[in-house]
Amino acid sequence: MKRVGILYHPKITAAGALAEELAGFLPSLNAAVWLCSAWDEEGARAQLEGTELILSVGGDGTILRAARSVAPQSIPIVGINLGRLGFMTELSAEEARDRLPALLAGEGWVDERAMLQAELAGKQPFQALNDVVLGRGAISRVIYVETTIDGTPLTTYKADGVILATATGSTGYSLAAGGPILYPQSREILLNPISSHLTFANAVVLPPTAIVELKVRTDHQAMLSIDGQIDLALKSGDTVRVSLSPHVARFLRVQPLNFFYSILMERLVPK
Template sequence: MKKLGILYNPKLSAALPLARELEAEMRAARAEVWVCSSWEEEMARQQISGTELVFSVGGDGTVLRSARIVAPWPIPILGVNLGRLGFMTELGAEEVRDRLPQVLAGEGWVEARARLGVELLGGRPQELPSALNDVMVGRGATPRVVSIETIIDGQPLTTFVADGLIVATPTGSTAYTLAAGGPIVHPSVEAILLQPLAVHINLKAPLLLPADAVVELLIHSEHSAVLSVDGQVNIEVSSGDRIRVKRSPHHTRFLRLHPPGSYYGRLAQRLCLGQ
Protein backbone atom coordinates (compact mmCIF):
# COMPACT_ATOMS: atom_id res chain seq x y z
CA MET A 1 0.00 0.00 0.00
CA LYS A 2 1.33 3.40 -1.02
CA LYS A 3 -0.72 5.85 1.06
CA LEU A 4 -2.26 5.22 4.48
CA GLY A 5 -4.12 7.36 6.98
CA ILE A 6 -4.41 7.12 10.77
CA LEU A 7 -7.27 8.76 12.65
CA TYR A 8 -6.99 8.65 16.43
CA ASN A 9 -9.13 9.61 19.42
CA PRO A 10 -7.44 12.61 21.07
CA LYS A 11 -9.25 11.92 24.35
CA LEU A 12 -7.60 8.51 24.84
CA SER A 13 -4.07 8.84 26.20
CA ALA A 14 -2.90 5.64 24.49
CA ALA A 15 -4.24 6.56 21.04
CA LEU A 16 -1.67 9.07 19.76
CA PRO A 17 1.39 7.06 20.93
CA LEU A 18 0.02 3.98 19.16
CA ALA A 19 -0.75 6.04 16.06
CA ARG A 20 2.84 7.32 15.99
CA GLU A 21 4.18 3.80 16.51
CA LEU A 22 2.14 2.52 13.57
CA GLU A 23 3.17 5.51 11.48
CA ALA A 24 6.85 4.70 12.03
CA GLU A 25 6.34 1.07 10.99
CA MET A 26 4.44 2.15 7.86
CA ARG A 27 7.11 4.66 6.87
CA ALA A 28 9.75 1.98 7.35
CA ALA A 29 7.78 -0.04 4.79
CA ARG A 30 8.05 2.96 2.42
CA ALA A 31 4.40 4.01 2.67
CA GLU A 32 3.21 7.60 2.65
CA VAL A 33 1.31 8.21 5.91
CA TRP A 34 -0.80 10.98 7.39
CA VAL A 35 -1.97 11.17 11.02
CA CYS A 36 -4.87 13.27 12.25
CA SER A 37 -7.24 13.57 15.19
CA SER A 38 -10.63 12.06 14.35
CA TRP A 39 -12.18 15.23 15.81
CA GLU A 40 -10.51 17.36 13.08
CA GLU A 41 -12.80 16.17 10.30
CA GLU A 42 -12.10 18.91 7.74
CA MET A 43 -8.35 18.64 8.24
CA ALA A 44 -8.56 14.89 7.69
CA ARG A 45 -10.62 15.29 4.52
CA GLN A 46 -7.93 17.53 3.06
CA GLN A 47 -5.42 14.67 3.31
CA ILE A 48 -7.58 11.76 2.24
CA SER A 49 -7.22 11.91 -1.54
CA GLY A 50 -5.38 8.83 -2.79
CA THR A 51 -5.51 7.07 0.59
CA GLU A 52 -5.90 3.28 0.27
CA LEU A 53 -6.68 2.42 3.90
CA VAL A 54 -7.55 4.36 7.07
CA PHE A 55 -6.68 3.07 10.54
CA SER A 56 -9.16 4.18 13.19
CA VAL A 57 -7.43 4.11 16.60
CA GLY A 58 -9.84 4.43 19.53
CA GLY A 59 -13.22 2.78 19.94
CA ASP A 60 -16.61 2.69 18.25
CA GLY A 61 -17.00 6.47 18.56
CA THR A 62 -13.73 6.94 16.69
CA VAL A 63 -14.94 4.51 14.01
CA LEU A 64 -18.13 6.56 13.60
CA ARG A 65 -16.10 9.74 13.14
CA SER A 66 -13.69 8.01 10.76
CA ALA A 67 -16.57 6.60 8.73
CA ARG A 68 -18.15 10.05 8.43
CA ILE A 69 -14.86 11.49 7.17
CA VAL A 70 -14.33 8.68 4.66
CA ALA A 71 -18.00 8.30 3.61
CA PRO A 72 -17.86 9.84 0.11
CA TRP A 73 -14.85 7.68 -0.84
CA PRO A 74 -14.69 3.86 -1.13
CA ILE A 75 -11.76 3.66 1.30
CA PRO A 76 -11.73 0.79 3.82
CA ILE A 77 -11.33 1.42 7.55
CA LEU A 78 -9.43 -0.83 9.93
CA GLY A 79 -10.72 -0.29 13.45
CA VAL A 80 -8.24 -0.65 16.31
CA ASN A 81 -9.96 -0.92 19.68
CA LEU A 82 -8.67 1.03 22.66
CA GLY A 83 -12.17 1.58 24.02
CA ARG A 84 -14.66 -0.59 25.86
CA LEU A 85 -16.85 -2.68 23.53
CA GLY A 86 -15.51 -2.09 20.03
CA PHE A 87 -18.40 -3.65 18.10
CA MET A 88 -17.10 -2.19 14.83
CA THR A 89 -13.38 -2.55 15.45
CA GLU A 90 -11.32 -5.44 14.12
CA LEU A 91 -8.10 -5.57 16.16
CA GLY A 92 -6.81 -4.71 19.60
CA ALA A 93 -3.58 -2.77 20.19
CA GLU A 94 -1.37 -5.85 20.42
CA GLU A 95 -3.07 -7.51 17.46
CA VAL A 96 -2.49 -4.54 15.18
CA ARG A 97 1.20 -4.52 16.07
CA ASP A 98 1.46 -8.22 15.23
CA ARG A 99 -0.64 -8.14 12.08
CA LEU A 100 0.49 -4.88 10.54
CA PRO A 101 2.80 -6.67 8.05
CA GLN A 102 -0.21 -8.67 6.79
CA VAL A 103 -2.22 -5.49 6.37
CA LEU A 104 0.58 -3.76 4.48
CA ALA A 105 0.87 -6.83 2.25
CA GLY A 106 -2.78 -6.40 1.24
CA GLU A 107 -4.25 -9.33 3.15
CA GLY A 108 -7.81 -9.38 4.45
CA TRP A 109 -11.25 -8.85 2.97
CA VAL A 110 -13.58 -5.85 2.75
CA GLU A 111 -17.04 -5.74 4.32
CA ALA A 112 -19.51 -3.06 3.15
CA ARG A 113 -21.99 -1.62 5.67
CA ALA A 114 -25.08 0.42 4.80
CA ARG A 115 -25.46 4.08 5.76
CA LEU A 116 -28.54 6.28 6.15
CA GLY A 117 -28.96 9.62 4.43
CA VAL A 118 -30.81 12.28 6.43
CA GLU A 119 -32.35 15.60 5.39
CA LEU A 120 -34.04 18.32 7.39
CA LEU A 121 -36.91 19.65 5.29
CA GLY A 122 -39.41 22.48 5.71
CA GLY A 123 -38.62 26.13 6.29
CA ARG A 124 -34.87 25.54 6.81
CA PRO A 125 -33.85 22.66 4.52
CA GLN A 126 -30.50 21.12 5.39
CA GLU A 127 -28.71 17.96 4.29
CA LEU A 128 -26.83 16.39 7.18
CA PRO A 129 -23.99 13.85 7.25
CA SER A 130 -25.08 10.28 6.62
CA ALA A 131 -25.26 7.85 9.54
CA LEU A 132 -23.54 4.50 10.00
CA ASN A 133 -25.47 3.63 13.18
CA ASP A 134 -28.65 5.63 13.51
CA VAL A 135 -30.69 8.78 13.27
CA MET A 136 -32.60 9.72 16.44
CA VAL A 137 -35.34 12.29 16.87
CA GLY A 138 -36.34 12.93 20.46
CA ARG A 139 -36.99 15.30 23.31
CA GLY A 140 -34.52 18.04 23.99
CA ALA A 141 -33.57 19.66 27.28
CA THR A 142 -37.16 19.74 28.52
CA PRO A 143 -38.05 16.28 29.92
CA ARG A 144 -41.38 15.98 28.14
CA VAL A 145 -42.51 13.63 25.38
CA VAL A 146 -42.65 14.74 21.76
CA SER A 147 -45.17 13.75 19.09
CA ILE A 148 -43.53 12.32 15.98
CA GLU A 149 -45.81 11.78 13.00
CA THR A 150 -44.29 8.90 11.06
CA ILE A 151 -44.78 8.36 7.33
CA ILE A 152 -43.24 5.43 5.44
CA ASP A 153 -43.05 5.48 1.63
CA GLY A 154 -45.65 8.24 1.59
CA GLN A 155 -48.12 6.28 3.73
CA PRO A 156 -48.96 7.38 7.30
CA LEU A 157 -47.96 4.83 9.94
CA THR A 158 -48.76 6.50 13.27
CA THR A 159 -47.89 9.43 15.51
CA PHE A 160 -45.57 8.31 18.28
CA VAL A 161 -45.95 10.12 21.59
CA ALA A 162 -42.63 9.20 23.12
CA ASP A 163 -39.21 10.26 24.32
CA GLY A 164 -38.06 9.71 20.76
CA LEU A 165 -37.71 7.47 17.74
CA ILE A 166 -34.59 5.79 16.33
CA VAL A 167 -34.11 4.96 12.66
CA ALA A 168 -31.18 2.54 12.52
CA THR A 169 -29.08 0.45 10.18
CA PRO A 170 -28.30 -3.19 11.00
CA THR A 171 -24.92 -1.93 12.20
CA GLY A 172 -26.73 0.42 14.58
CA SER A 173 -28.82 -2.42 16.00
CA THR A 174 -26.03 -3.09 18.54
CA ALA A 175 -25.90 0.58 19.61
CA TYR A 176 -28.64 2.85 21.01
CA THR A 177 -31.33 0.61 19.53
CA LEU A 178 -30.08 -2.39 21.54
CA ALA A 179 -30.10 -0.33 24.73
CA ALA A 180 -33.72 0.58 23.94
CA GLY A 181 -34.70 -3.09 23.77
CA GLY A 182 -34.47 -3.55 20.02
CA PRO A 183 -33.33 -6.68 18.18
CA ILE A 184 -29.81 -7.41 16.98
CA VAL A 185 -29.82 -7.49 13.18
CA HIS A 186 -26.95 -9.12 11.29
CA PRO A 187 -25.08 -6.43 9.31
CA SER A 188 -25.58 -8.31 6.04
CA VAL A 189 -29.37 -7.99 6.31
CA GLU A 190 -30.72 -5.28 4.01
CA ALA A 191 -33.18 -3.46 6.25
CA ILE A 192 -33.94 -0.30 8.20
CA LEU A 193 -34.96 -0.58 11.84
CA LEU A 194 -37.53 1.71 13.48
CA GLN A 195 -37.27 1.71 17.29
CA PRO A 196 -39.55 3.83 19.52
CA LEU A 197 -38.15 5.18 22.80
CA ALA A 198 -40.32 5.12 25.95
CA VAL A 199 -43.63 5.29 24.10
CA HIS A 200 -46.53 6.72 26.11
CA ILE A 201 -49.50 5.21 24.27
CA ASN A 202 -48.83 3.65 20.88
CA LEU A 203 -46.93 0.97 19.01
CA LYS A 204 -44.03 -0.04 21.27
CA ALA A 205 -42.51 -2.87 19.25
CA PRO A 206 -39.62 -2.22 16.84
CA LEU A 207 -40.45 -2.32 13.15
CA LEU A 208 -38.17 -3.80 10.48
CA LEU A 209 -38.51 -2.03 7.13
CA PRO A 210 -37.19 -2.82 3.64
CA ALA A 211 -33.79 -1.30 2.91
CA ASP A 212 -35.26 1.03 0.27
CA ALA A 213 -37.96 2.44 2.55
CA VAL A 214 -38.21 6.22 2.88
CA VAL A 215 -39.07 7.36 6.42
CA GLU A 216 -40.39 10.85 7.08
CA LEU A 217 -40.76 12.19 10.62
CA LEU A 218 -42.85 15.30 11.31
CA ILE A 219 -42.33 16.97 14.70
CA HIS A 220 -45.29 18.16 16.75
CA SER A 221 -44.14 19.72 20.02
CA GLU A 222 -44.59 22.81 22.17
CA HIS A 223 -40.94 22.66 23.15
CA SER A 224 -37.66 21.99 21.35
CA ALA A 225 -36.53 18.56 20.26
CA VAL A 226 -33.23 17.21 18.95
CA LEU A 227 -32.14 15.48 15.76
CA SER A 228 -29.04 13.34 16.34
CA VAL A 229 -26.91 11.61 13.70
CA ASP A 230 -24.83 8.78 15.16
CA GLY A 231 -25.05 10.53 18.54
CA GLN A 232 -22.34 12.96 17.38
CA VAL A 233 -24.00 15.50 15.08
CA ASN A 234 -26.86 17.11 17.02
CA ILE A 235 -29.15 19.95 15.97
CA GLU A 236 -32.23 21.43 17.57
CA VAL A 237 -35.53 20.91 15.76
CA SER A 238 -38.96 22.28 16.51
CA SER A 239 -42.63 21.79 15.75
CA GLY A 240 -43.31 21.63 12.02
CA ASP A 241 -39.85 20.40 11.08
CA ARG A 242 -39.79 17.37 8.81
CA ILE A 243 -36.93 14.87 8.69
CA ARG A 244 -36.44 12.43 5.83
CA VAL A 245 -34.32 9.32 6.32
CA LYS A 246 -33.46 6.81 3.61
CA ARG A 247 -30.66 4.55 2.49
CA SER A 248 -27.54 6.48 1.52
CA PRO A 249 -25.79 5.79 -1.82
CA HIS A 250 -22.55 5.58 0.18
CA HIS A 251 -21.34 2.61 2.22
CA THR A 252 -18.77 2.27 4.97
CA ARG A 253 -16.16 -0.32 4.09
CA PHE A 254 -14.24 -2.19 6.78
CA LEU A 255 -11.05 -4.14 6.30
CA ARG A 256 -11.49 -7.49 8.05
CA LEU A 257 -8.78 -9.97 8.99
CA HIS A 258 -10.98 -12.37 10.95
CA PRO A 259 -13.11 -14.82 8.90
CA PRO A 260 -16.73 -13.83 8.10
CA GLY A 261 -18.11 -16.59 10.34
CA SER A 262 -16.51 -15.01 13.41
CA TYR A 263 -19.33 -12.43 13.77
CA TYR A 264 -21.40 -14.43 16.25
CA GLY A 265 -18.51 -15.40 18.47
CA ARG A 266 -17.25 -11.82 18.58
CA LEU A 267 -20.78 -10.57 19.29
CA ALA A 268 -21.15 -13.00 22.19
CA GLN A 269 -17.75 -11.96 23.54
CA ARG A 270 -18.62 -8.25 23.44
CA LEU A 271 -22.01 -8.78 25.08
CA CYS A 272 -20.57 -11.25 27.62
CA LEU A 273 -23.17 -13.83 26.60
CA GLY A 274 -22.98 -17.18 28.37
CA GLN A 275 -21.11 -15.74 31.36
Protein backbone atom coordinates in the same frame (compact mmCIF):
# COMPACT_ATOMS: atom_id res chain seq x y z
CA MET B 1 3.45 3.19 -2.30
CA LYS B 2 0.20 3.01 -0.35
CA ARG B 3 -1.22 6.14 1.26
CA VAL B 4 -2.56 5.44 4.75
CA GLY B 5 -4.53 7.80 6.98
CA ILE B 6 -4.57 7.44 10.76
CA LEU B 7 -7.57 8.87 12.63
CA TYR B 8 -7.20 8.81 16.40
CA HIS B 9 -9.27 9.71 19.46
CA PRO B 10 -7.85 13.05 20.64
CA LYS B 11 -8.84 12.58 24.28
CA ILE B 12 -7.27 9.15 24.76
CA THR B 13 -3.58 9.72 25.40
CA ALA B 14 -2.70 6.16 24.42
CA ALA B 15 -4.51 6.60 21.08
CA GLY B 16 -2.37 9.59 20.14
CA ALA B 17 0.77 7.77 21.21
CA LEU B 18 -0.09 4.66 19.20
CA ALA B 19 -1.00 6.79 16.17
CA GLU B 20 2.42 8.43 16.31
CA GLU B 21 4.11 5.05 16.73
CA LEU B 22 2.31 3.61 13.70
CA ALA B 23 3.08 6.74 11.66
CA GLY B 24 6.75 6.10 12.35
CA PHE B 25 6.49 2.40 11.56
CA LEU B 26 4.41 2.36 8.37
CA PRO B 27 6.99 4.03 6.07
CA SER B 28 9.13 0.92 6.58
CA LEU B 29 6.29 -0.93 4.78
CA ASN B 30 6.49 1.50 1.85
CA ALA B 31 3.47 3.50 2.99
CA ALA B 32 2.97 7.26 3.03
CA VAL B 33 1.12 8.33 6.18
CA TRP B 34 -1.00 11.23 7.38
CA LEU B 35 -2.52 11.74 10.85
CA CYS B 36 -5.62 13.60 11.98
CA SER B 37 -7.88 13.77 15.01
CA ALA B 38 -11.01 11.70 14.34
CA TRP B 39 -13.02 14.60 15.76
CA ASP B 40 -11.85 16.85 12.92
CA GLU B 41 -14.00 15.30 10.19
CA GLU B 42 -13.51 18.20 7.77
CA GLY B 43 -9.75 18.09 8.28
CA ALA B 44 -9.75 14.37 7.59
CA ARG B 45 -11.79 14.76 4.39
CA ALA B 46 -9.27 17.29 3.11
CA GLN B 47 -6.54 14.62 3.19
CA LEU B 48 -8.43 11.68 1.69
CA GLU B 49 -7.35 12.04 -1.93
CA GLY B 50 -5.27 9.01 -2.91
CA THR B 51 -5.73 7.33 0.49
CA GLU B 52 -6.13 3.55 0.24
CA LEU B 53 -6.55 2.60 3.90
CA ILE B 54 -7.71 4.28 7.10
CA LEU B 55 -6.57 3.18 10.56
CA SER B 56 -9.05 4.17 13.27
CA VAL B 57 -7.29 4.28 16.64
CA GLY B 58 -9.70 4.49 19.56
CA GLY B 59 -12.98 2.68 20.07
CA ASP B 60 -16.36 2.27 18.39
CA GLY B 61 -17.04 6.01 18.58
CA THR B 62 -13.84 6.72 16.68
CA ILE B 63 -14.93 4.26 13.98
CA LEU B 64 -18.27 6.07 13.62
CA ARG B 65 -16.41 9.33 13.00
CA ALA B 66 -14.00 7.65 10.59
CA ALA B 67 -16.86 6.09 8.61
CA ARG B 68 -18.61 9.44 8.18
CA SER B 69 -15.36 11.13 7.18
CA VAL B 70 -14.54 8.67 4.39
CA ALA B 71 -18.12 7.83 3.33
CA PRO B 72 -18.06 9.32 -0.19
CA GLN B 73 -14.81 7.47 -1.05
CA SER B 74 -15.66 4.20 0.76
CA ILE B 75 -12.02 3.75 1.81
CA PRO B 76 -11.49 0.56 3.85
CA ILE B 77 -11.11 1.08 7.60
CA VAL B 78 -9.17 -1.01 10.10
CA GLY B 79 -10.27 -0.37 13.68
CA ILE B 80 -7.65 -0.59 16.43
CA ASN B 81 -9.31 -0.79 19.83
CA LEU B 82 -8.30 1.47 22.69
CA GLY B 83 -11.85 2.05 23.91
CA ARG B 84 -14.18 0.04 26.13
CA LEU B 85 -16.43 -2.19 24.01
CA GLY B 86 -14.64 -2.32 20.68
CA PHE B 87 -17.53 -4.14 19.00
CA MET B 88 -16.66 -2.80 15.53
CA THR B 89 -12.88 -2.71 15.87
CA GLU B 90 -10.64 -5.36 14.32
CA LEU B 91 -7.32 -5.34 16.17
CA SER B 92 -6.10 -4.75 19.68
CA ALA B 93 -3.31 -2.23 20.22
CA GLU B 94 -0.94 -5.14 20.85
CA GLU B 95 -1.83 -6.81 17.53
CA ALA B 96 -1.64 -3.74 15.31
CA ARG B 97 2.08 -3.68 14.55
CA ASP B 98 2.21 -7.43 13.83
CA ARG B 99 -0.93 -7.62 11.67
CA LEU B 100 -0.63 -4.45 9.59
CA PRO B 101 2.11 -5.73 7.21
CA ALA B 102 -0.18 -8.53 6.02
CA LEU B 103 -3.13 -6.16 5.61
CA LEU B 104 -1.06 -3.72 3.58
CA ALA B 105 0.10 -6.66 1.45
CA GLY B 106 -3.49 -7.41 0.47
CA GLU B 107 -4.63 -9.99 2.99
CA GLY B 108 -8.04 -9.88 4.61
CA TRP B 109 -11.60 -9.41 3.37
CA VAL B 110 -13.88 -6.37 3.08
CA ASP B 111 -16.98 -6.16 5.25
CA GLU B 112 -19.48 -3.70 3.71
CA ARG B 113 -21.98 -2.02 6.03
CA ALA B 114 -25.03 0.03 5.09
CA MET B 115 -25.30 3.64 6.20
CA LEU B 116 -28.23 6.03 6.54
CA GLN B 117 -28.72 9.47 5.07
CA ALA B 118 -30.68 12.09 7.00
CA GLU B 119 -31.96 15.28 5.36
CA LEU B 120 -33.17 18.39 7.15
CA ALA B 121 -34.21 21.56 5.33
CA GLY B 122 -31.38 24.06 5.06
CA LYS B 123 -28.67 21.55 5.93
CA GLN B 124 -26.34 19.33 3.94
CA PRO B 125 -27.33 15.64 4.13
CA PHE B 126 -25.88 13.78 7.10
CA GLN B 127 -24.43 10.26 6.89
CA ALA B 128 -24.79 7.82 9.80
CA LEU B 129 -23.27 4.39 10.31
CA ASN B 130 -25.21 3.54 13.48
CA ASP B 131 -28.42 5.52 13.75
CA VAL B 132 -30.45 8.65 13.28
CA VAL B 133 -32.46 9.60 16.37
CA LEU B 134 -35.23 12.16 16.64
CA GLY B 135 -35.78 12.63 20.36
CA ARG B 136 -36.80 15.00 23.12
CA GLY B 137 -34.40 17.64 24.38
CA ALA B 138 -33.45 18.45 27.97
CA ILE B 139 -37.03 18.56 29.26
CA SER B 140 -38.33 15.14 30.35
CA ARG B 141 -41.58 15.23 28.38
CA VAL B 142 -42.66 13.19 25.39
CA ILE B 143 -42.72 14.52 21.86
CA TYR B 144 -45.06 13.58 19.02
CA VAL B 145 -43.46 12.19 15.87
CA GLU B 146 -45.66 11.87 12.78
CA THR B 147 -44.11 9.00 10.85
CA THR B 148 -44.59 8.40 7.14
CA ILE B 149 -43.08 5.56 5.09
CA ASP B 150 -42.90 5.96 1.31
CA GLY B 151 -45.57 8.63 1.49
CA THR B 152 -47.98 6.49 3.54
CA PRO B 153 -48.72 7.52 7.15
CA LEU B 154 -47.70 4.84 9.67
CA THR B 155 -48.50 6.39 13.05
CA THR B 156 -47.85 9.34 15.32
CA TYR B 157 -45.55 8.23 18.10
CA LYS B 158 -46.02 9.75 21.54
CA ALA B 159 -42.61 8.90 22.92
CA ASP B 160 -39.19 10.04 24.05
CA GLY B 161 -38.18 9.70 20.43
CA VAL B 162 -37.73 7.47 17.40
CA ILE B 163 -34.61 5.59 16.31
CA LEU B 164 -33.79 4.71 12.73
CA ALA B 165 -30.89 2.27 12.79
CA THR B 166 -28.74 0.30 10.40
CA ALA B 167 -27.76 -3.32 10.98
CA THR B 168 -24.55 -1.99 12.56
CA GLY B 169 -26.57 0.30 14.82
CA SER B 170 -28.97 -2.49 15.79
CA THR B 171 -26.51 -3.53 18.53
CA GLY B 172 -26.38 0.01 19.95
CA TYR B 173 -29.06 2.41 21.18
CA SER B 174 -31.81 0.55 19.37
CA LEU B 175 -30.91 -2.67 21.19
CA ALA B 176 -31.10 -0.84 24.52
CA ALA B 177 -34.58 0.36 23.47
CA GLY B 178 -35.73 -3.24 22.96
CA GLY B 179 -35.05 -3.57 19.23
CA PRO B 180 -33.87 -6.70 17.40
CA ILE B 181 -30.34 -7.42 16.20
CA LEU B 182 -29.95 -7.51 12.41
CA TYR B 183 -27.19 -9.49 10.73
CA PRO B 184 -24.26 -7.16 9.97
CA GLN B 185 -24.47 -7.04 6.17
CA SER B 186 -28.23 -6.45 6.15
CA ARG B 187 -29.33 -3.35 4.26
CA GLU B 188 -32.71 -3.16 5.99
CA ILE B 189 -33.64 -0.11 8.09
CA LEU B 190 -34.80 -0.54 11.67
CA LEU B 191 -37.53 1.80 12.97
CA ASN B 192 -37.80 1.72 16.75
CA PRO B 193 -39.69 4.06 19.12
CA ILE B 194 -38.13 5.05 22.45
CA SER B 195 -40.36 4.64 25.53
CA SER B 196 -43.55 4.91 23.52
CA HIS B 197 -46.60 5.89 25.62
CA LEU B 198 -50.05 4.61 24.65
CA THR B 199 -49.01 4.38 20.99
CA PHE B 200 -47.49 1.69 18.77
CA ALA B 201 -44.44 0.46 20.66
CA ASN B 202 -42.90 -2.26 18.47
CA ALA B 203 -39.85 -2.06 16.26
CA VAL B 204 -40.41 -2.40 12.51
CA VAL B 205 -37.88 -3.68 9.97
CA LEU B 206 -38.14 -1.72 6.71
CA PRO B 207 -36.77 -2.58 3.26
CA PRO B 208 -33.64 -0.82 1.95
CA THR B 209 -35.79 1.19 -0.47
CA ALA B 210 -37.89 2.78 2.29
CA ILE B 211 -37.99 6.55 2.67
CA VAL B 212 -39.04 7.59 6.16
CA GLU B 213 -40.24 11.06 7.07
CA LEU B 214 -40.38 12.08 10.73
CA LYS B 215 -42.26 15.28 11.58
CA VAL B 216 -41.93 16.50 15.14
CA ARG B 217 -44.70 18.18 17.10
CA THR B 218 -43.77 19.61 20.50
CA ASP B 219 -44.09 22.70 22.68
CA HIS B 220 -40.54 22.23 23.96
CA GLN B 221 -37.19 21.40 22.40
CA ALA B 222 -36.54 18.30 20.30
CA MET B 223 -33.19 17.08 18.97
CA LEU B 224 -31.85 15.31 15.91
CA SER B 225 -28.84 13.12 16.70
CA ILE B 226 -26.53 11.53 14.12
CA ASP B 227 -24.65 8.53 15.51
CA GLY B 228 -24.96 10.11 18.97
CA GLN B 229 -22.19 12.53 17.97
CA ILE B 230 -23.79 15.31 15.92
CA ASP B 231 -26.77 17.02 17.59
CA LEU B 232 -29.10 19.60 16.08
CA ALA B 233 -31.97 21.39 17.80
CA LEU B 234 -35.38 20.97 16.16
CA LYS B 235 -38.55 23.03 16.49
CA SER B 236 -42.13 21.91 16.17
CA GLY B 237 -43.01 21.23 12.53
CA ASP B 238 -39.50 20.28 11.43
CA THR B 239 -39.33 17.19 9.22
CA VAL B 240 -36.39 14.82 8.92
CA ARG B 241 -36.19 12.58 5.84
CA VAL B 242 -34.21 9.36 6.31
CA SER B 243 -33.24 6.78 3.71
CA LEU B 244 -30.47 4.33 2.97
CA SER B 245 -27.30 6.24 2.15
CA PRO B 246 -25.77 5.95 -1.33
CA HIS B 247 -22.49 5.35 0.53
CA VAL B 248 -21.31 2.32 2.50
CA ALA B 249 -18.72 1.82 5.22
CA ARG B 250 -16.04 -0.71 4.32
CA PHE B 251 -14.04 -2.51 6.99
CA LEU B 252 -10.92 -4.53 6.27
CA ARG B 253 -11.12 -7.73 8.32
CA VAL B 254 -8.75 -10.51 9.28
CA GLN B 255 -11.25 -12.33 11.49
CA PRO B 256 -13.26 -15.30 10.11
CA LEU B 257 -16.31 -14.47 7.98
CA ASN B 258 -18.68 -15.56 10.77
CA PHE B 259 -16.85 -13.57 13.47
CA PHE B 260 -19.95 -11.50 14.33
CA TYR B 261 -21.78 -14.40 15.90
CA SER B 262 -18.77 -15.59 17.86
CA ILE B 263 -18.26 -12.21 19.55
CA LEU B 264 -21.92 -11.22 19.98
CA MET B 265 -22.36 -12.71 23.45
CA GLU B 266 -18.76 -12.04 24.42
CA ARG B 267 -19.06 -8.29 23.83
CA LEU B 268 -22.70 -7.62 24.74
CA VAL B 269 -23.42 -9.84 27.74
CA PRO B 270 -21.69 -8.81 31.00
CA LYS B 271 -19.58 -11.50 32.60
